Amino acid sequence: MVEHVVVIGAGVYGAAVAASLTRRGARATVVDSGAPAGGTSGATFSWTNSCGKEPRAYHDLSVASMEAHRRLATLGDWYHEGGNLEWADDDAGRERLRGKVAGVQSYGYEARWLDRADVLRLEPDMDPAALPEDGIAYFPREGWVEPTRLVGHLLAAAASRGAEVVRGDAVTALETGSGAVRAVRLASGREIDADAVVNCAGPRAAEVAAMVGLSLPMSNTHGVLVYTAPAAVWVSRVVHAPRVHLRPDGAGRLLLHTHDGDSAVHVSDTGDITVDRSAVDDVVAAGRALYPGLGDTAVESVRVGERPIPADGLPVLGRAEAVPGFHFAVSHSGATLSVHAGDLVAAEVLGDDQGGVLAPFRFERF
Template identity: 30%
Template sequence: MNGGEFVVSPDIVVIGAGVIGAACAEALSAAGARVTVLDRGAPASGTTAAGEGNVLVSDKAPGPELELAQASRKLWPELLAALAEELGPELADAEWEPKGGLVVATGDESAAPLRDFAGAQRAAGVRADPVTAAEAGALEPHLTKAITAAVHYPEDAQLQPVLAATALLAAVRARGGEVRSGVRAIGIEADAGGAFKAVLTDRGAIACAAVVNACGPWAGAFAADAGAPIAVLPRRGMVLVTAPLPYTVRHKVYDADYVGAVASGDADLQTSTVVESTGTGTILIGSSRQRVGFEERFEVRVLAELARKAQRLFPILARVPVMRAYGGFRPYAPDHLPIIGADPRVPGLWHATGHEGAGIGLAAATGRMIADLYAEKETAVDASPFRVDRPAVIEEVAA
């Protein structure tokens, strides 16, 4: 770009340089497309920067999202290994850690639902191993003794989301694509015959054959600007970060009520206990969910509730100072399924959004699905449940 003008016409423009947009751009460029990625801010500075880096199968009931999660869990280590070979290990390092997860019930009322949920997941091919309270204590020595049921999920993993997005975008650049920050997409342009012509931005028009709306919580706004509104809403989540406490928490550990909070569409505040460590030894404490629009103000009551619940799960945390808190907005679709694919109302417009808090884990498979659909190839996971023209996405926004 010289003097604010775009000088190279890509095949595809991806709007959004978070992990979903980065994964779509990487997969499309790997398939041979020339891709330009735009973001109104810095790459990976929105929802991705506010994520914990979870790559989970443990929190998803049997169905389309679990199938996408299973495919993505398989793809992530393969993709990172391929990027390391292409870019070098340093540029492709995303701190991949297949640490596994531990889900526990601390009350009699949640023990049976946890066991039933795990049984259904096993039938769907998930490794969900019931463990006794003593075995849970061996896996996590600092865990509360008040355990009524526990399930170990060896397939759960974690990565550093900003590093992962950065590695994916580095691959796009290495293949001749571009990544432009500080550029806001404001709509699309069609030719006289109605065929897709260009993406309109505050820095000028970019001629291309197609655009992928990967704007996360802002995807609904761009879709409306493009003439094809979809129901995507922001849902705010908060995370606490403690001072370093190495080797204290070994897995991703959460209370059984987390699954219910993920699946709920309630607009009111919901919190559930999620505790895990990072590579530097700090402890991440979540999680909260609120539909408050794009209100950025921190609420002390939310942070206090997260801390209080985490101490019940890990009493040792009562002695550990909290260094900071951060939060972000996650793209929420009314039926809790991502929106992936072409928009039948506007030729050339594609969507990859609505992953809410699961975007990090689902990104690899989402990018592959977009690339396969664009190339009119068979997808590894049935794409029809994620289609754009389903009632919850189209009819709800019209209402």
């Protein structure tokens, strides 16, 4: 019987798994080599969506995850369901967007087309000249989360039910006996007995899997996130414009991102990360072209996040057949998925098999 579970990593996944485990009556210890939400969950665009997620099982998992955010949000104010606007500025982009809208509509997902006047009613501070006359897709049930506050809430909930949160101490080894996980060893020398372990190490999940001899193929990528100082500009939802993606980030700050900007990340041989300043200037200029009221608002910080992406792009969730007691909760889109997917993983850790819903996301597919 599983009584005590060690959760490795205190990002959105680790926090969600720990909250669910303790709600289900188990004892949990969450171990993070750094600070909670100090990994990818602290440097993410955190748009909640199922906008073009394929195959169907991944779409359905994402939709159920958006619903889980709605339910949890009755306990706090970290979730913002303002919708998402998206448009393109060339024929290929418009064709892609039409295909995406038709695809999600065929799954029963809410999406509709707006024209410039509709969008200006939603976002009156946008420059009309930056918008096409029509062909603007609107996904009203999408939104964004404040991941650090979400992690804080989930860990506090777990701690209030007896969980221990260990900070600044990395898991360096996993002990097995008769093939099953028995204990984790930390950099400090501490050893913690465990009936089960959940790998929520995000971009470092392959290293944790290797501790029990499992090879988890990952194709992580870096992303550049630009946070402005507070500005009195009305941005009230997620916006995917051709040259900039942006959303509010609380207290009047905006968070800006572009895919082009992601290629401005350089990682040195020693692991130092730098970002070309011109890429930051470009994304700010694109933000200002869309919302002229941004004026000369300063950039407050630039963060680089590492997306934890299993090699085929799909989540890796649930038990590892070869190592009893070892479980995965690893994916990109974790800001969307973690509350729901973490709950499914926790249920399975405690013996409630999630065979059907987790079948497409098993580690064994590799």
